[in-house]
Amino acid sequence: MVFNEKIVDPAELRHVSGKIELYWIYTSGEAGDIFFKKLRDEGKFIATKCKRCGRVFFPPRIYCEFDFSEAEYVEIDGKGCVLAFSVVNYDSDGNKLENPEIYALIGMDGTDGKIIHLLGEVEPENIEIGMEVEPVLKPKDEREGKVTDILYFKPVS
Numbered sequence: 001m002v003f004n005e006k007i008v009d010p011a012e013l014r015h016v017s018g019k020i021e022l023y024w025i026y027t028s029g030e031a032g033d034i035f036f037k038k039l040r041d042e043g044k045f046i047a048t049k050c051k052r053c054g055r056v057f058f059p060p061r062i063y064c065e066f067d068f069s070e071a072e073y074v075e076i077d078g079k080g081c082v083l084a085f086s087v088v089n090y091d092s093d094g095n096k097l098e099n100p101e102i103y104a105l106i107g108m109d110g111t112d113g114k115i116i117h118l119l120g121e122v123e124p125e126n127i128e129i130g131m132e133v134e135p136v137l138k139p140k141d142e143r144e145g146k147v148t149d150i151l152y153f154k155p156v157s
């Protein structure tokens, strides 16, 4: 079933049975594009800083969502601290993983932003909230300009 009608009057809304095919293209936007290219080409992390209020956005945004002022690009070191984590023992099909994966919410140093990513080179029992971590990237020739260019975050040694 493909929809090609546009409903602008809420009174015309109705229930539809069956599957609805949806098509979309996701773009990372101007700031996301710069972020991923910098990560891929130089292995560096970019955030943006509001020129008015000074908030630092990670992932980077071109405008401040609080005062709508323009933001400027700033380089950050990619380090952060673990704010929360979860140990995943089963894959999405319910099969037990041979090696559990650890996902963490990481507050990025020098920013007001966070990222959810894998932790590596650490056992679950050794993880502490507030633990400092740093990114481990793919080798440069394997990077694609994706968040998976970051293999995982590991404890700062």
Ligand SMILES: [Zn+2]
Pocket (backbone or CB within 6 Å): 050, 051, 052, 053, 054, 055, 064, 065, 066, 067, 068, 069
């Ligand atoms: Zn602002």
